[in-house]
Amino acid sequence: MSNWIKEMAVGAGAAAIVVALILGFDLSLLFLPVSLAVLAGLVLKGRNPWQEGFKTSGASGGENGVPAVTFDEIGGQEMAKREFLEALTFLKSDGMALQLGIRPLKGILLAGPPGTGKTLLAKAAAHYTGSVFLTAAGSQFVQMYAGVGASRVRQLFKEARSLAEKEGKRSAIIFLDEIDVLGAKRGRHESHLEYDQTLNELLAQFDGVKSEHSVQVLVVGATNRSDLLDPALMRPGRFDRIVRVDLPDRKGRLHILQIHARGKPLGSDVDLEKVAAETHGFSGAHLESLLNEAAINALRQGEPTISAQHISDAIEKVMLGERSNRVPSPKERERVAYHELGHALISEKVRPKSVVSITIASRNNALGYIRQRPQDDQYLYTKDELVEAIQVCVAGSISEELILGQRSTGGAGDIEQATDLAKKMIYSGLSPLGIVSAELPKNILHKAIADLIRKQEEVVKTYLSAHIPTIKKIAPLLLEQETLSGDEFRSSLSQKEEAS
Numbered sequence: 001m002s003n004w005i006k007e008m009a010v011g012a013g014a015a016a017i018v019v020a021l022i023l024g025f026d027l028s029l030l031f032l033p034v035s036l037a038v039l040a041g042l043v044l045k046g047r048n049p050w051q052e053g054f055k056t057s058g059a060s061g062g063e064n065g066v067p068a069v070t071f072d073e074i075g076g077q078e079m080a081k082r083e084f085l086e087a088l089t090f091l092k093s094d095g096m097a098l099q100l101g102i103r104p105l106k107g108i109l110l111a112g113p114p115g116t117g118k119t120l121l122a123k124a125a126a127h128y129t130g131s132v133f134l135t136a137a138g139s140q141f142v143q144m145y146a147g148v149g150a151s152r153v154r155q156l157f158k159e160a161r162s163l164a165e166k167e168g169k170r171s172a173i174i175f176l177d178e179i180d181v182l183g184a185k186r187g188r189h190e191s192h193l194e195y196d197q198t199l200n201e202l203l204a205q206f207d208g209v210k211s212e213h214s215v216q217v218l219v220v221g222a223t224n225r226s227d228l229l230d231p232a233l234m235r236p237g238r239f240d241r242i243v244r245v246d247l248p249d250r251k252g253r254l255h256i257l258q259i260h261a262r263g264k265p266l267g268s269d270v271d272l273e274k275v276a277a278e279t280h281g282f283s284g285a286h287l288e289s290l291l292n293e294a295a296i297n298a299l300r301q302g303e304p305t306i307s308a309q310h311i312s313d314a315i316e317k318v319m320l321g322e323r324s325n326r327v328p329s330p331k332e333r334e335r336v337a338y339h340e341l342g343h344a345l346i347s348e349k350v351r352p353k354s355v356v357s358i359t360i361a362s363r364n365n366a367l368g369y370i371r372q373r374p375q376d377d378q379y380l381y382t383k384d385e386l387v388e389a390i391q392v393c394v395a396g397s398i399s400e401e402l403i404l405g406q407r408s409t410g411g412a413g414d415i416e417q418a419t420d421l422a423k424k425m426i427y428s429g430l431s432p433l434g435i436v437s438a439e440l441p442k443n444i445l446h447k448a449i450a451d452l453i454r455k456q457e458e459v460v461k462t463y464l465s466a467h468i469p470t471i472k473k474i475a476p477l478l479l480e481q482e483t484l485s486g487d488e489f490r491s492s493l494s495q496k497e498e499a500s
Helices: 002-022 028-044 078-092 094-099 118-129 148-167 194-207 250-260 272-278 284-300 308-320 330-350 383-404 409-427 442-465 468-481 486-499
Strands: 055-057 107-111 132-137 171-177 216-223 241-244 355-359 369-372 483-485
Touching (some): 078 118, 078 216, 107 118, 118 171, 118 216, 148 171, 148 194, 272 308, 308 369, 330 369, 330 383, 330 442, 330 486, 383 442, 383 468, 442 468, 468 483, 468 486, 483 486
Parallel strands (some): 107 216, 107 241, 132 171, 171 216
Antiparallel strands (some): 055 132, 355 483
């Protein structure tokens, strides 16, 4: 009944305002008293309109949407976990730390790409140390009103201590996500000092974290742009430790896949080690999405288990996006087929058995693509390896030119990738220019890139010219099936070579 009365009152008030406006009454004088009345009502209800709540959780987790997480549930970050656990030991065993004269750590910065598990590490830290856990994003502190951000910083630290005392905890962990928004270098926002005031307050709160407090507060920050942070925030005594949370290696990816595969019915043909090998560059978030998409594929097809093909399709979706509903013309499909087969032939030439699949089915902006099997996790590349990668990039357009007489705009992305590879060669001292400085003139850089790519185009043209009949014979099969697996492609390739 009360809700009905409120709705009637709101409707009547809105109607009265409309009638007053029609009759020509000036209502601007009512805005100030109404605003003051609303503000007074909020204050009487115990709500501060200038402050924003923060997600909180007890040490056991599970409260207010912040679930409990353990370090065992985080895969692919063994080094980061080891370094993080060592830093948390001082918070968990503070008695021994004080005996050895160790100053408690005030802050730990988790730096790394998105989706690598920084938030999970912070939650696991709270569970491991039995601490109260509060989380906030950097964007919650910076507002257009001066002093609001600084007030929220004070509120956050005060709330952490009071919540810990209320629950009888000795420690609290404050997790600041996107800390580069809150802690960016001062002086960058000349017309808006609110950013600097908020950071100054955070620095003051760091300095207020003393070992004699009954509640120890540890600030855990997360960012993928540590280069933007203010030097005063990065010095010892604020963020005492910087823990790198990088993309997982092959072993780490396998661990993550095994964690997310729990509770999912995998088919007998699924080899998670093979999946880990094919997902170089995937973050933990990508891998979780991969298995989730594979399960969705199985659901769509009414299959009771997740097969290797479901996972293969999911990898392509995570990498390139959902299939597009664009329908190229027959001539365009033929051109795309020749283009992708050119890529595939050179890929097999420079690295046998590297092609995983070839498709002319559109995904996002790609009308077709080949998926290559990544090499073992690699961090250094030789000149020959970079040259071969450039050859694979330009092979698609060269194939079009040789068979259809001219290139198309479909090679724009390949050109961009080849240019990046050529730049890497130049700035690594692997080009005919030798050692160069970062201030290399643009005209010289452009000529060096063009020369490197043009030279590899000639190499590719010579090779593909001898294999035009092979491309023309495999293209109808690709046009018919839309997708060829690497094994099917290599089988067709060997059959054509034997026949010739």
